[in-house]
């Protein structure tokens with residue numbers, strides 16, 4: 001790659017900086033340190049089996065006391081008084097061999113049923129290994145369909161192949177749910193490349209200093225280099241030291257965006273390379289801060305001299321491109337890859353692959369994997385959900401000191417995950433919705449069936465007065481009830497009352513006690529001392 005396809009500075013650019021002049025070094029100085037490139041999330045592998053603990057360390061005269069495997073520890077009767085908090089838990093045969101492989105942070109080495117998508121990505125990205133700019137890619141698919149896992153897998157392969165063939169190609173991963181503004185995205189990228197450039201310069205400096213000291217004794221050492229005299233080497237060393245000095249890392253806040261952009265631009269263009277910028281949850285970035293970042297990134301190639309960038313966006317919102325500037329939309333969506341949901345059979349394969357590593361040999365009964373797969377397929381073919389179910393089922397079995405994971409553990413796990421979801425949804429409801437939900441709970445707790453909107457509204461009003469909250473209109477409260485219905489927290493059906501018109505009959509769809517506890521943990525609702533009088537009051541209206 002020559003990097004000479006630039007059309008000058010005809011395009012407007014946020015940084016507006018034309019002073020890109022600096023030495024980028026000759027070929028002999030190029031090279032990327034493989035140690036710089038590491039996007040693999042490492043996992044621990046420290047199951048209980050790996051622990052070698054000396055349980056009788058007081059008696060160090062017993063040679064056999066050292067390095068006892070906990071699996072082999074038998075606690076005899078005499079010791080039972082001294083059994084500690086963890087002894088019972090340890091005495092059961094552990095179900096897991098390596099639980100970490102069921103966690104979301106684990107990147108699997110094999111991704112069944114994603115071969116097509118992985119091949120499509122590879123076919124597009126291979127141009128990076130030829131020094132050309134790969135097309136931008138947009139990846140769509142519902143949550144848990146393996147988008148991130150597949151993209152990371154392809155990136156790792158890309159980077160390892162680039163090292164093998166010594167082609168400068170790098171992948172930068174950004175999770176836009178966390179890094180959700182233009183400033184943060186650009187700052188993170190700038191700092192990553194500054195760090196890489198520092199390592200690159202240090203490596204060059206080390207080699208030049210070696211050359212310099214060798215040439216000081218024997219000037220023929222310069223014969224095969226681009227330096228004629230030792231003084232030239234000194235100049236080059238001084239230049240590089242100055243470059244290093246001038247590369248200022250971007251603070252997390254405080255600079256004008258133009259400056260952050262130009263710092264990133266200069267850092268990425270400091271060396272010849274093809275960079276794939278992976279923007280996971282790209283819709284979150286657009287939602288939070290518009291499409292400026294994508295606009296700027298997608299136009300950079302026309303101005304870069306030495307490097308090329310390509311964008312790989314990942315989203316589970318199929319519609320987010322509707323909000324993009326048409327130019328950004330067409331540039332970003334040069335290639336689109338869709339990840340369809342998994343069906344139950346596919347989920348079964350995925351679970352089986354993981355279970356082989358995660359569990360001990362006979363730990364799973366035959367029904368467990370098919371049931372987890374079936375539950376997750378009902379949701380929307382979400383592999384994350386399936387893996388969560390399997391892990392939770394294993395944990396519940398482990399906790400009840402069972403020898404194997406059974407169907408009942410999966411059902412319990414399903415309930416637990418569902419309850420966790422409900423708790424999370426209820427906890428994060430706006431206060432007004434919480435008051436409406438609390439009114440419904442109070443009515444149910446008092447044995448009212450087929451609750452109607454009017455009844456909810458009466459209790460709601462009194463609760464609002466009690467905690468000094470604004471009182472919304474009955475129409476608005478009806479809307480909030482519909483929202484609770486959509487979230488699956490209540491069930492509201494419209495029933496016809498003949499000549500009295502139609503009304504909604506509301507019932508709770510979630511466990512009452514847990515939901516009430518979550519509501520009362522909200523400091524405003526928690527202040528209501530005794531809610532009983534409010535329910536009595538419904539008869540007064």
Ligand SMILES: Nc1ncnc2c1ncn2[C@@H]1O[C@H](COP(=O)(O)OP(=O)(O)OP(=O)(O)O)[C@@H](O)[C@H]1O
Nearest residue numbers: 104111112143144145146147148149316350383384
């Ligand atoms: N084909 C597969 N084989 C093995 N594991 C998979 C496969 N697909 C997904 N997974 C696992 O399922 C979990 C969710 O996958 P991933 O994070 O890639 O989903 P995603 O589509 O990016 O979801 P989201 O949009 O919510 O980020 C991860 O733990 C991943 O390892």
